[in-house]
Amino acid sequence: xxxxxxxxxxxxxxxxxxxxxxxxxxxxxxxxxxxxxxxxxxxxxxxxxxxxxxxxxxxxxxxxxxxxxxxxxxxxxxxxxxxxxxxxxxxxxxxxxxxxxxxxxxxxxxxxxxxxxxxxxxxxxxxxxxxxxxxxxxxxxxxxxxxxxxxxxxxxxxxxxxxxxxxxxxxxxxxxxxxxxxxxxxxxxxxxxxxxxxxxxxxxxxxxxxxxxxxxxxxxxxxxxxxxxxxxxxxxxxxxxxxxxxxxxxxxxxxxxxxxxxxxxxxxxxxxxxxxxxxxxxxxxxxxxxxxxxxxxxxxxxxxxxxxxxxxxxxxxxxxxxxxxxxxxxxxxxxxxxxxxxxxxxxxxxxxxxxxxxxxxxxxxxxxxxxxxxxxxxxxxxxxxxxxxxxxxxxxxxxxxxxxxxxxx
Amino acid sequence: xxxxxxxxxxxxxxxxxxxxxxxxxxxxxxxxxxxxxxxxxxxxxxxxxxxxxxxxxxxxxxxxxxxxxxxxxxxxxxxxxxxxxxxxxxxxxxxxxxxxxxxxxxxxxxxxxxxxxxxxxxxxxxxxxxxxxxxxxxxxxxxxxxxxxxxxxxxxxxxxxxxxxxxx
Ligand code: SF4
Numbered sequence: 001x002x003x004x005x006x007x008x009x010x011x012x013x014x015x016x017x018x019x020x021x022x023x024x025x026x027x028x029x030x031x032x033x034x035x036x037x038x039x040x041x042x043x044x045x046x047x048x049x050x051x052x053x054x055x056x057x058x059x060x061x062x063x064x065x066x067x068x069x070x071x072x073x074x075x076x077x078x079x080x081x082x083x084x085x086x087x088x089x090x091x092x093x094x095x096x097x098x099x100x101x102x103x104x105x106x107x108x109x110x111x112x113x114x115x116x117x118x119x120x121x122x123x124x125x126x127x128x129x130x131x132x133x134x135x136x137x138x139x140x141x142x143x144x145x146x147x148x149x150x151x152x153x154x155x156x157x158x159x160x161x162x163x164x165x166x167x168x169x170x171x172x173x174x175x176x177x178x179x180x181x182x183x184x185x186x187x188x189x190x191x192x193x194x195x196x197x198x199x200x201x202x203x204x205x206x207x208x209x210x211x212x213x214x215x216x217x218x219x220x221x222x223x224x225x226x227x228x229x230x231x232x233x234x235x236x237x238x239x240x241x242x243x244x245x246x247x248x249x250x251x252x253x254x255x256x257x258x259x260x261x262x263x264x265x266x267x268x269x270x271x272x273x274x275x276x277x278x279x280x281x282x283x284x285x286x287x288x289x290x291x292x293x294x295x296x297x298x299x300x301x302x303x304x305x306x307x308x309x310x311x312x313x314x315x316x317x318x319x320x321x322x323x324x325x326x327x328x329x330x331x332x333x334x335x336x337x338x339x340x341x342x343x344x345x346x347x348x349x350x351x352x353x354x355x356x357x358x359x360x361x362x363x364x365x366x367x368x369x370x371x372x373x374x375x376x377x378x379x380x381x382x383x384x385x386x387x388x389x390x391x392x393x394x395x396x397x398x399x400x401x402x403x404x405x406x407x408x409x
Numbered sequence: 410x411x412x413x414x415x416x417x418x419x420x421x422x423x424x425x426x427x428x429x430x431x432x433x434x435x436x437x438x439x440x441x442x443x444x445x446x447x448x449x450x451x452x453x454x455x456x457x458x459x460x461x462x463x464x465x466x467x468x469x470x471x472x473x474x475x476x477x478x479x480x481x482x483x484x485x486x487x488x489x490x491x492x493x494x495x496x497x498x499x500x501x502x503x504x505x506x507x508x509x510x511x512x513x514x515x516x517x518x519x520x521x522x523x524x525x526x527x528x529x530x531x532x533x534x535x536x537x538x539x540x541x542x543x544x545x546x547x548x549x550x551x552x553x554x555x556x557x558x559x560x561x562x563x564x565x566x567x568x569x570x571x572x573x574x575x576x577x
Contacts, residue, residue, distance in 0.1 A: 117472055186492070374421040
C-alpha cells in the first residue's frame with residue numbers, strides 16, 4: 001500500500017515502507033559522467049574496497065565530449081583507466097547520460113537507479129525510482145551497491161484534459177514550476193498522472209520527470225502503462241500506487257496552458273509567451289536531456305522545413321544521442337536543419353552548461369530548450385537565458401525573436 | 410570572529426562554481442573558482458573560519474560536488490542558509506562541510522558582519538543576538554560524527570546507519 005515511490009521501495013526491501021522511513025537499498029545501477037565521474041572514482045579509491053559489480057557501473061562522456069581542453073581530456077583518460085582496471089564495460093561516448101541509459105535498457109519499471117547528475121530523475125518516466133546524488137555517494141555505491149534513502153513524501157500532479165496544439169510536456173512542466181516555485185517539491189517525489197500524461201509518448205514523459213528536479217523533487221515518476229511496456233518489453237513490471245496517501249495533490253487544466261517561457265534569472269520566473277514575444281535573440285539552442293529527443297526534433301523539423309533561421313540568431317541543434325541523431329537522419333530532419341541554416345553538433349550536452357560550444361557573451365539573449373537559466377549557466381553571467389519548448393524554439397529561431405509557435409504555421 | 414559573506418535566495422551550484430571552472434579534480438583550482446562570478450570579491454577577502462549566510466534553496470541545480478568542495482577548500486567554517494537544495498546538503502555533509510539551517514539569521518545579518526559560529530550547537534551570534542539553527546540529524550548526523558561519508562563507511566560500512574521504519 002502506498003504511493004508509487006513507497007511501492008517501489010517496499011518491493012525492493014521486501015517489507016512495507018512509508019514516507020519518512022530511512023532505508024538502505026540496493027540499486028540497479030550507478031551512473032557517473034565525465035565531470036562527476038572523476039570525483040566518484042577518487043571517493044571509491046579512498047575506500048580501498050573492491051568494485052561491487054562492474055556490469056552495473058555506467059560512465060558517459062557527454063558533458064565535454066569531445067574534450068575541448070587538456071584538463072577535460074585528462075578527466076576522460078582517468079575514467080578510461082579506471083574502467084580498464086576494474087573491467088567496467090559500460091562506457092558510452094554517444095550522447096547525454098539520461099538518454100543513453102534509457103536507450104541501452106538500464107532503466108526498468110519498479111527499479112531503483114542513482115546517478116551523479118541531478119537530472120537522473122528523468123528515468124522516472126519509466127516508473128523507476130531514480131535520483132541524483134553527489135560523487136562521494138556514487139563512489140560509495142561503486143563499492144557497496146547500496147545507498148541510504150529517506151523514503152519521500154509524494155506530490156501528485158494530475159494533468160487533466162487535453163493539451164492545446166503547440167503546447168507540450170515542456171510547457172506543462174514550466175507551468176507547474178511557476179505554481180510550485182523553484183523549491184516547491186523539495187525532498188519530495190512527484191507523481192505525474194491524469195489524462196494528459198497518460199496520452200503522452202515516452203519522450204514527453206521523460207521531459208516531465210527531467211524537469212521535476214528543477215522544482216526541487218528528489219524523483220519524478222509516471223505510473224507504468226502500455227507506453228512503458230512498449231519500451232520495457234520483458235522487463236516491464238506492473239507497479240503502481242495502491243491506496244496512496246499523498247502529501248499534496250495538484251490539479252492542472254491542460255487545456256488552459258499557453259506556451260511557457262522561463263525568463264532570466266530563475267527557473268520559476270515563468271511567463272506566458274505573450275509577455276515576452278518579440279524579445280530579440282542572438283542564439284537558440286535546441287537539445288539537452290530535457291528536449292533533445294526524436295519527438296522534439298520532429299517538432300522543430302516541421303517548423304524549419306523550407307524556412308531559414310534568422311540571420312542574427314545562431315541556431316544550434318544537438319541530438320540527445322547517436323540513436324536520436326541516426327533516427328533524425330533517416331527522417332530527413334538533419335537535412336532540414338542544415339538547409340535552414342542551423343548548426344548541428346555532435347550528440348551530448350552541448351551548449352546547455354556553457355562549457356564547450358555555443359557559449360554566450362554578455363548582453364546576449366539565448367533561448368534554450370534545456371532546463372536551467374541560472375546566471376552564467378551558458379556563458380557570461382551577463383547573458384539572459386530564456387527556457388522554452390522545442391516548438392517555441394523553432395518558431396523563435398525563424399523569427400529572430402521570441403515567437404509564438406501558433407504564428408509560425 | 411568570522412566575517413559574514415551574505416548571499417541571496419536560490420544561489421545555484423552554477424553560481425558557486427560555474428561549469429567553466431569545474432572540469433577538474435584539482436582542489437586548488439576549485440578553491441579559486443568559488444563564487445568567482447557571483448561574488449568576485451569572495452576569493453580575495455575570504456579567511457579561514459568565515460561564514461556564508463544565504464537565503465532559501467542554497468545550492469540548487471546541478472549535483473556537482475565541486476560546489477561544496479570549492480567552499481570547503483576556502484576554509485569556510487559553515488554555510489548557514491534558510492534552506493538548502495537536497496543534493497547540495499547531502500554532498501556538504503558527505504565531505505564534512507558544516508551546514509546549518511536557520512530561517513531568521515538571513516534577514517538580520519548584513520554582509521561583512523562579524524559572527525561567532527558554534528557549529529556543534531548550530532548557533533550563530535551576530536551583534537549580540539543569538540540565532541539557534543538546525544543541525545543535520547539522522548543519517549547525516551552519523552556521517553558528521555564520522556567526519557565524512559567515506560570515514561563512516563570505512564569504519565564499519567552501512568552498519569553505522571540505523572534503518573528507521575515508522576510502522577503505522
Ligand atoms: S544536457 Fe544539460 S542538464 Fe542535461 S545532463 Fe547535460 S548538462 Fe546536465
